[in-house]
Amino acid sequence: MxxxxxxxxxxxxxxxxxxxxxxxxxxxxxxxxxxxxxxxxxxxxxxxxxxxxxxxxxxxxxxxxxxxxxxxxxxxxxxxxxxxxxxxxxxxxxxxxxxxxxxxxxxxxxxxxxxxxxxxxxxxxxxxxxxxxxxxxxxxxxxxxxxxxxxxxxxxxxxxxxxxxxxxxxxxxxxxxxxxxxxxxxxxxxxxxxxxxxxxxxxxxxxxxxxxxxxxxxxxxxxxxxxxxxxxxxxxxxxxxxxxxxxxxxxxxxxxxxxxxxxxxxxxxxxxxxxxxxxxxxxVQTAQTPSFQNLLVLFNTADGPLKDVKLRQALQKAIDYDGLVAALKGAGVAASGLVPEGLLGYTQGLTPKQDLAGAEALLKEAGYGPGGKQLELSLTYAQGDSDQELLVTLLSSALDKLNVKLSAKPLQWTTQWDQGKAKDPAKRQDVFVMYWFPDYADAYSWFVNVFHGEDAVQFNLSYLKDAAVDKEIDGLPALTATDQPAAEKAYSGLQEKIINEKAAVAVPYVQTYQRAFAxxxxxxxxxxxxxxxxxxxxxxxxx
CATH class of the missing domain: 3.40.190.10 (Periplasmic binding protein-like II)
Incomplete structure (x- = not known):
């Protein structure tokens, strides 16, 4: 547990x-x-x-x-x-x-x-x-x-x-x-x-x-x-x-x-x-420090409409990344992939940008979007979390223009997590929003916990199951211990695969700690x- x-x-x-x-x-x-x-x-x-x-x-x-x-x-x-x-x-x-x-x-x-x-x-x-x-x-x-x-x-x-x-x-x-x-x-x-x-x-x-x-x-x-x-x-x-x-x-x-x-x-x-x-x-004095905690927008890769990778990619493109970071007013910085800066595996050049035209084209290829049938999606996020609520507001607004109806539900974490782990796939959400940070200062935590295939769902709430991805994840600790340049390359390749090829997740920002003290x-x-x-x-x- x-x-x-x-x-x-x-x-x-x-x-x-x-x-x-x-x-x-x-x-x-x-x-x-x-x-x-x-x-x-x-x-x-x-x-x-x-x-x-x-x-x-x-x-x-x-x-x-x-x-x-x-x-x-x-x-x-x-x-x-x-x-x-x-x-x-x-x-x-x-x-x-x-x-x-x-x-x-x-x-x-x-x-x-x-x-x-x-x-x-x-x-x-x-x-x-x-x-x-x-x-x-x-x-x-x-x-x-x-x-x-x-x-x-x-x-x-x-x-x-x-x-x-x-x-x-x-x-x-x-x-x-x-x-x-x-x-x-x-x-x-x-x-x-x-x-x-x-x-x-x-x-x-x-x-x-x-x-x-x-x-x-x-x-x-x-x-x-x-x-x-x-x-x-x-x-x-x-x-x-x-x-x-x-x-x-x-x-x-x-x-x-x-x-x-x-x-x-x-x-x-x-x-x-x-x-x-x-x-x-x-x-009073203040401190503003980038954290190792980022926001994950996980897409249901196993069931429902988002089983279609084109629709997952369309959702990635619909998120207003720059608008969200600007609205956070310093409480978050743009993410570049899954691994926050400061950890082995951080990869530059993976910062996403909104592309509504690209999102519309992908929706149309899948039979949805403006002029097509309406796509209906469910999303869950943390109740009382103003930053996640901001993400949902911006995303809902963008999707409205693309003929996508997003039913977003704020839930207490235990309720949200229980729904995500439901044995009946029909009871699960299409989009699961949550934070993640590592148990020790190593990027392995994101990959082995959130994206490694699981028989009984715990934290892999995109439900990604890919034998090749799993094999690469399993090799990360050994590379980190024995060949760090190879580990950097492996982390970079895995992020490219999980975010771009599999479209299992979007990573809008890394949280910034905002402290105040005497x-x-x-x-x-x-x-x-x-x-x-x-x-x-x-x-x-x-x-």
Whole structure:
């Protein structure tokens, strides 16, 4: 089951703020019945004692288990837990985290990680190779969330306290896999005397990161508070935020007002109007960064009228790509193919343009369009997502002129996804709109999840089944690990095939993160490999 995280990708709500519908359940840990408000962003005491207050728009934690966690809680978990490596978007490579160095064999099938010395879990136990091996093996065994990232692993051995060796079934860039935003966490599997999953579910953590859980108050406005872990291997010299609070505020305007008043430190996304206002507010700073998240318009290649490739190509040409990007006012940039810039596989020259004359000619060839019979199509998209709604409005207007009636239905993500996966093909939509971003900084995620043939539909919501495409997709990890120029060429060819030849998808834009945060926050940089995560330890609180 991988739905938690994909809610985050596809079920955006309210001005496309990345969030998932919260899962019920979970007990309260710490000051459960406290009704005290969170400390303000510039709270009393020295700068080192101040609290960094993050404002998400929906519940923070849906799953406390680092093995299966696959949703909103990434914004907290990446501050509580650590992985062997972390992706650096500037160098476009993995860099040390719990592993200080690593090597791979020439064939890409054996990887050896050297763990840093002196790191401990919040339980006090050492982060050694045996503990890292146990956590990754448990994640693989649980088989939930993004556990598939370890699918190449054949065997893990703890050679000594600091040496962790992986033997793979096939070549894979394991340094990138180990930097994944989900399922790559190293944790203490011996933290609970009884049921570990139940223990996690009560709001406990067993990480090695700079922060540990202080209180979790499910349903409260300040849902989660983290405090500094004194034994953190990175140390606490110099100015650091010693607390990290997550204050749930569904309305963007309310979040913006709290930031203006100095009650919170960071708002993860503002709409264009509020973002422009933030740019002219002297107590606030802003950041605008291209993400690794793009919008996919998936066409039903298996059933219904869009089984005809000419009609799919006509729809691709009908989308007003330039008009949509202009209307987003900076919240998105034109896409060039499936792979966003910054990832291996990004290919220039694939940016689509509207071509209504070309669309009309293709419709006529298929017996539709002006002067022919009317084509009727169904489309589903995320309820409350103003950017997707804008796409639908522009597309409906263009199709009206081409004698195509588009019945567009906004749905909650779970409802939309259930319809897309319906066993009866007649109940499925003709066009499925959703966001996608990778689990680790590698383009493979789009291809293996969204366009590889599936017997039971999960995320291949264009229903594309092509043996040749599948074979090329299956070869991508090995090429990435052993021959990157060949991998670049393979990614380019696959995009040409999937977008142009098969016409399974249109990719209108890549989302741009629009952040606003307090002027006092120093050292913030966005890392698109970890959507909406603020690595609070790396920040320096200022006056």
């Amino acid at each position: 991988r739905w938690h995280k994909r809610l985050l990708a596809a079920g955006a709500v309210a001005a496309v703020t990345l969030s998932a519908a919260a899962c019920a359940g979970g007990q309260v840990r710490g000051a459960a019945d406290s009704t005290e408000p969170a400390p303000s962003a510039g709270g009393a005491g020295s700068a080192a004692d101040s609290t960094f207050t993050y404002v998400p728009n929906l519940d923070v934690v849906t799953d406390w288990d680092p093995a299966s966690s696959y949703s909103n809680e990434i914004i907290a978990m990446q501050n509580i837990y650590e992985s062997l490596t972390r992706y650096n978007p500037q160098t476009k490579k993995a860099e040390p985290r719990l592993a200080s160095s690593w090597t791979s064999s020439p064939d890409g099938k054996k990887w050896t990680f050297t763990l840093r010395e002196g790191a401990t879990f919040h339980t006090g136990k050492p982060v050694d190779a045996a503990a890292a091996k146990a956590s990754i093996e448990r994640t693989i065994k649980e088989g939930q969330g993004a556990a598939y990232i370890w699918s190449a692993v054949k065997k893990i051995e703890a050679k000594d306290a600091t040496t962790l060796e992986f033997t793979l079934k096939y070549p894979t860039p394991l340094d990138l896999v180990a930097s994944a935003g989900y399922a790559a966490y190293v944790y203490d599997t011996t933290a609970a005397s009884g049921d570990l999953k139940k223990w996690f579910g009560e709001g406990h953590d067993a990480g090695s990161g700079p922060y540990t859980v202080e209180s979790w108050q499910k349903g409260k406005e300040t849902e989660l508070t983290l405090k500094a872990y004194d034994g953190y291997w990175g140390g606490w010299d110099g100015a650091h935020y010693k607390k990290l609070a997550f204050r749930v505020t569904p309305e963007l305007t309310t979040a913006w007002q709290l930031l203006q008043r100095g009650e919170v430190s960071f708002v993860q996304r503002l709409n264009s109007q509020l973002f422009a206002q933030a740019g002219n507010t002297n107590t 002027k006092s926050v120093q050292g913030y940089t966005d890392n698109p490999a970890y959507p909406n995560v603020v690595f609070a330890y790396d920040l320096k609180p200022g006056a």
